[in-house]
Amino acid sequence: MKISVKxxxxxxxxxxxxxxxxxxxxxxxxIAMADTISRHMGSETTDSTQKIPIFKNVVFDKAKGIPISLxxxxxxxxxxxxxxxxxxxxxxxxxxxxxxxxxxxxxxxEYWISSRYKILKKNKGFSDGFHYRWFINxxxxxxxxxxxxxxxEEGAEYTIQDQNLLSGNDTVLLYINPVIIEDNIKYWGYPWxxxxxxxxxxxxxxxxxxxxxxxxxxxxxxxxDAKHQSQVPVIxxxxxxxxxxxxxxxxxxxxxxxxxxxxxxKR
Ligand SMILES: [Ca+2]
Ligand SMILES: [Ca+2]
Ligand SMILES: [Ca+2]
Numbered sequence: 377m378k379i380s381v382k383x384x385x386x387x388x389x390x391x392x393x394x395x396x397x398x399x400x401x402x403x404x405x406x407i408a409m410a411d412t413i414s415r416h417m418g419s420e421t422t423d424s425t426q427k428i429p430i431f432k433n434v435v436f437d438k439a440k441g442i443p444i445s446l447x448x449x450x451x452x453x454x455x456x457x458x459x460x461x462x463x464x465x466x467x468x469x470x471x472x473x474x475x476x477x478x479x480x481x482x483x484x485x486e487y488w489i490s491s492r493y494k495i496l497k498k499n500k501g502f503s504d505g506f507h508y509r510w511f512i513n514x515x516x517x518x519x520x521x522x523x524x525x526x527x528x529e530e531g532a533e534y535t536i537q538d539q540n541l542l543s544g545n546d547t548v549l550l551y552i553n554p555v556i557i558e559d560n561i562k563y564w565g566y567p568w569x570x571x572x573x574x575x576x577x578x579x580x581x582x583x584x585x586x587x588x589x590x591x592x593x594x595x596x597x598x599x600x601d602a603k604h605q606s607q608v609p610v611i612x613x614x615x616x617x618x619x620x621x622x623x624x625x626x627x628x629x630x631x632x633x634x635x636x637x638x639x640x641x642k643r
Contacts, residue, residue: 431576436510439473451493465541466518497544508567514582514634525567551602553592555623556615563617570615583631585612591624606643
């Protein structure tokens with residue numbers, strides 16, 4: 377499962393660019409498709425089968441690169457390297473994630489700024505390895521949770537994180553093993569291969585397609601800080617595999633809410 381990061385970083389940067397351009401279209405398509413399906417199902421089930429739950433696909437939201445505006449230059453005093461926009465606080469208004477230029481030591485900062493130009497988070501910037509992030513609301517609080525894939529040549533951490541926009545600190549809710557299902561075949565879910573998580577929603581809750589029954593072991597010598605978990609569950613994703621790495625014996629696939637998965641995998 378080791379990743380040759382040096383050779384793949386450039387490809388990553390390039391492909392994440394393409395990804396962010398195609399993401400919105402794809403998302404719209406998926407929402408439209410889900411709408412059609414639920415309308416269709418709705419019309420068939422109005423009278424006799426009210427009890428059948430109607431699920432709608434839920435997809436990731438991803439930050440998109442935009443030009444640096446004068447207003448943002450006014451808010452951030454350091455030199456801005458890049459700006460991305462996404463609704464990270466769940467109020468339906470696009471917010472900003474800004475990266476500053478790296479200093480001589482390869483250090484920079486990342487600012488999370490609301491649509492009303494309030495700084496809600498400040499993180500230290502990373503200068504090597506990879507860091508991917510997607511947004512999806514998985515619980516009762518309005519702000520989306522974050523699926524975060526962070527790694528380097530030693531290994532990677534795949535986590536679902538909760539945002540606290542008052543303190544500006546994100547906390548890890550769950551360490552996961554990402555697995556892509558493509559044409560009924562399972563592949564390791566490298567972050568550059570996934571398009572969205574397999575998630576669905578009825579009126580009450582979002583469920584994730586997952587497995588708590590597998591024999592996946594991670595990179596030798598790579599320890600993740602998952603002491604509060606009895607196991608690292610598999611979460612399934614849509615995507616297109618670029619490497620033929622198949623996870624071991626992933627069985628008993630089921631739909632569970634994030635809180636149910638946390639409950640069933642806690643130590
Ligand atoms: Ca917002
Ligand atoms: Ca939430
Ligand atoms: Ca939350």
